[in-house]
Amino acid sequence: MSATNDIWVFVEHEKGEPKKVSLELATKAKELADALGGSAAAVALGPGAGACAKKVGLYGAGTVFVSEDEQLASYSITPQAQVLADLIGERQPRVVLFPATPAAKDIAAQASARIGAGVLTNSIDVSIKDGAVASTAPAFGGSIEVTSTVAGDVPQFILVRPNALLPQQVGGDAQVVAIGAGVKEDSLLAKVVDVVVEAGAEAPLEEAAIIVSGGRGVGGPENFKVLEDLAKELGGVVGASRAAVDAGWISYPHQVGQTGKTVKPNLYIACGISGAIQHKVGMQTSKVIVAINKNGDAPIFEFADLGIVGDVFEVVPKLTEEIRKRKQMT
Amino acid sequence: MNIVVCLKQVPDTTAEKKLNAEFRLDRASVEKIINPFDEYAIEEALKLKEQKGGTVTALSVGPESAKEAVRKAVAMGVEKAVLVSDDALAGSDSLGTARAIVGALKKTSADIVLFGMASTDAASAQVPAKVAALLNQPLLSYVSKLEAGESSATVRRQTDKGYDVITASLPAVVSVVKGINEPRYPSLKGIMQAKRTQIDVWSLADIGVSAAEVGKAGATEKVLGFVPAKARQAGKVVKDDGTAAAVVADFLVASKCL
Numbered sequence: 001m002s003a004t005n006d007i008w009v010f011v012e013h014e015k016g017e018p019k020k021v022s023l024e025l026a027t028k029a030k031e032l033a034d035a036l037g038g039s040a041a042a043v044a045l046g047p048g049a050g051a052c053a054k055k056v057g058l059y060g061a062g063t064v065f066v067s068e069d070e071q072l073a074s075y076s077i078t079p080q081a082q083v084l085a086d087l088i089g090e091r092q093p094r095v096v097l098f099p100a101t102p103a104a105k106d107i108a109a110q111a112s113a114r115i116g117a118g119v120l121t122n123s124i125d126v127s128i129k130d131g132a133v134a135s136t137a138p139a140f141g142g143s144i145e146v147t148s149t150v151a152g153d154v155p156q157f158i159l160v161r162p163n164a165l166l167p168q169q170v171g172g173d174a175q176v177v178a179i180g181a182g183v184k185e186d187s188l189l190a191k192v193v194d195v196v197v198e199a200g201a202e203a204p205l206e207e208a209a210i211i212v213s214g215g216r217g218v219g220g221p222e223n224f225k226v227l228e229d230l231a232k233e234l235g236g237v238v239g240a241s242r243a244a245v246d247a248g249w250i251s252y253p254h255q256v257g258q259t260g261k262t263v264k265p266n267l268y269i270a271c272g273i274s275g276a277i278q279h280k281v282g283m284q285t286s287k288v289i290v291a292i293n294k295n296g297d298a299p300i301f302e303f304a305d306l307g308i309v310g311d312v313f314e315v316v317p318k319l320t321e322e323i324r325k326r327k328q329m330t
Numbered sequence: 331m332n333i334v335v336c337l338k339q340v341p342d343t344t345a346e347k348k349l350n351a352e353f354r355l356d357r358a359s360v361e362k363i364i365n366p367f368d369e370y371a372i373e374e375a376l377k378l379k380e381q382k383g384g385t386v387t388a389l390s391v392g393p394e395s396a397k398e399a400v401r402k403a404v405a406m407g408v409e410k411a412v413l414v415s416d417d418a419l420a421g422s423d424s425l426g427t428a429r430a431i432v433g434a435l436k437k438t439s440a441d442i443v444l445f446g447m448a449s450t451d452a453a454s455a456q457v458p459a460k461v462a463a464l465l466n467q468p469l470l471s472y473v474s475k476l477e478a479g480e481s482s483a484t485v486r487r488q489t490d491k492g493y494d495v496i497t498a499s500l501p502a503v504v505s506v507v508k509g510i511n512e513p514r515y516p517s518l519k520g521i522m523q524a525k526r527t528q529i530d531v532w533s534l535a536d537i538g539v540s541a542a543e544v545g546k547a548g549a550t551e552k553v554l555g556f557v558p559a560k561a562r563q564a565g566k567v568v569k570d571d572g573t574a575a576a577v578v579a580d581f582l583v584a585s586k587c588l
């Protein structure tokens with residue numbers, strides 16, 4: 001067992017603005033720490049780290065460890081893993097919660113390899129079971145949910161999917177502690193020479209509360225515009241099936257499913273998507289699923305909360321209009 | 331250039347899955363395939379070799395049956411094949427798997443080690459980053475474009491906004507995303523070759539890794555229990571008679587999505 005009952009959160013942030021999942025984790029960290037008699041803390045690294053502290057504190061972290069070192073900018077995996085591992089070694093938290101996002105997964109992997117921490121992945125809930133901090137994760141294509149913990153005298157890392165937990169303002173003013181130890185020369189192994197933002201490439205699907213997804217039934221790249229309009233009206237983002245991605249109608253970061261992203265929005269609207277198992281495994285834990293498909297026998301209707309047997313081109317523009325109208329009314 | 335590509339054999343998702351008495355996946359009953367992401371890694375390895383010369387070695391950690399996955403890589407054009415297999419490896423977690431891979435890599439001196447970005451069964455996306463950490467080599471992950479020189483590589487790391495351009499010196503660890511290339515199909519010649527090619531099977535002793543560090547002995551996860559997931563039910567299905575938009579909007583209001 002670690003020396004403390006402290007629960008930490010690894011904060012993912014965008015130039016000082018914490019991602020929503022970081023706040024979800026901060027709230028959970030406080031709940032767990034309170035129950036175990038430890039304290040909840042967060043670690044924010046890179047330029048903007050200090051600016052995170054207020055919000056992360058408000059959502060539950062009592063202490064925020066920060067380093068503004070340029071070498072810890074968001075894309076630097078190995079230096080962040082090293083600084084984090086050193087800090088964990090020094091302070092001995094019992095559990096560190098990480099967002100299950102690509103960068104944080106890499107950082108957790110490398111930090112755990114350095115200090116021999118046990119990693120639980122794909123978590124959709126974290127709780128206390130018989131005094132142990134336990135993670136629940138779907139397995140076997142989502143057919144079962146397994147609850148597990150880390151055994152032995154090692155720190156426990158849990159990678160939690162965005163949108164799985166509820167962020168709440170349960171905290172206050174966090175104490176900000178500057179991290180003394182810095183980046184070591186031998187962890188500067190890869191160099192970021194450019195950060196390119198591509199127009200239209202933005203696809204933060206994992207964090208999205210609403211996703212409007214299109215499949216082969218959308219028929220072509222220009223028709224995705226119709227889905228974009230609906231997504232915009234709902235404040236959501238556009239996703240896609242593999243068939244639409246492979247046809248080149250939309251870029252791969254939009255793909256939902258086994259070989260794309262696993263998403264967990266409040267609302268998933270599947271347009272012209274048949275609902276193949278490889279698509280389903282990526283979106284079945286959405287809170288509400290609506291499907292629009294012109295084939296009444298499409299498998300998607302077997303697990304959608306509301307199914308519309310109809311033509312995407314008929315239904316979607318009207319729906320966009322209907323929602324616009326209702327928003328104006330309120 | 332020496333290239334090693336790491337691949338995992340995984341159950342085919344489309345196959346019907348049976349759970350055994352312990353509520354674990356009955357792996358024996360399931361059709362197995364190469365982890366789909368690893369096919370992109372294999373293709374990238376072959377392309378690299380075609381540009382730079384050298385050899386491509388496929389490396390897998392798994393039971394005897396994983397030979398079949400390795401053989402498919404040979405059929406695609408990989409020349410050398412290694413399977414790390416040992417009873418003590420059963421039940422390895424991602425760190426155990428990474429240790430076995432690192433042990434095997436120490437016997438093969440690779441300039442670039444290629445991985446898929448994740449396996450579709452464990453879906454942990456942990457092994458490549460752990461291998462890089464254990465080797466203290468640069469990690470180039472989620473790569474959508476790879477350019478290798480003699481002593482360095484430049485890649486695009488796919489992000490939610492576009493991509494980062496990253497350079498590192500070789501040797502390096504690279505994981506690739508789907509879409510970096512279009513994996514080739516095995517040729518007839520390749521399939522014949524795969525039948526003849528000998529697959530080297532290495533035990534833990536062969537790679538100098540102790541049984542305590544891998545398998546169940548080295549794994550830290552302890553399962554406390556499991557329940558069947560709540561299966562989603564079919565909801566209301568409505569045929570559009572021109573009013574579907576209002577039906578959906580009402581439903582979104584009722585389910586607090588609007």
Ligand SMILES: Cc1cc2nc3c(=O)[nH]c(=O)nc-3n(C[C@H](O)[C@H](O)[C@H](O)COP(=O)(O)OP(=O)(O)OC[C@H]3O[C@@H](n4cnc5c(N)ncnc54)[C@H](O)[C@@H]3O)c2cc1C
Nearest residue numbers: 215216217241242243257258259260272274279294295312
């Ligand atoms: C190893 C592997 C990994 C895979 N990974 C993924 C993955 O990550 N994500 C994924 O999505 N798939 C994945 N697939 C592919 C998956 O099996 C399906 O082929 C894919 O999901 C089908 O996409 P679709 O539903 O858009 O197309 P289709 O199955 O062709 O369905 C199109 C649907 O649109 C409907 N339609 C047509 N026109 C209209 C219209 N005008 N209005 C309304 N409806 C209309 C049709 O009735 C049909 O149901 C994977 C497959 C394999 C083998």
Ligand SMILES: Nc1ncnc2c1ncn2[C@@H]1O[C@H](COP(=O)(O)O)[C@@H](O)[C@H]1O
Nearest residue numbers: 336337391445446448449454455456457
């Ligand atoms: N048992 C294994 N043998 C060889 N390579 C593996 C094994 N497990 C994982 N990998 C590699 O690591 C990548 C990521 O897997 P994972 O970390 O399990 O999601 C895969 O795409 C493979 O390239």
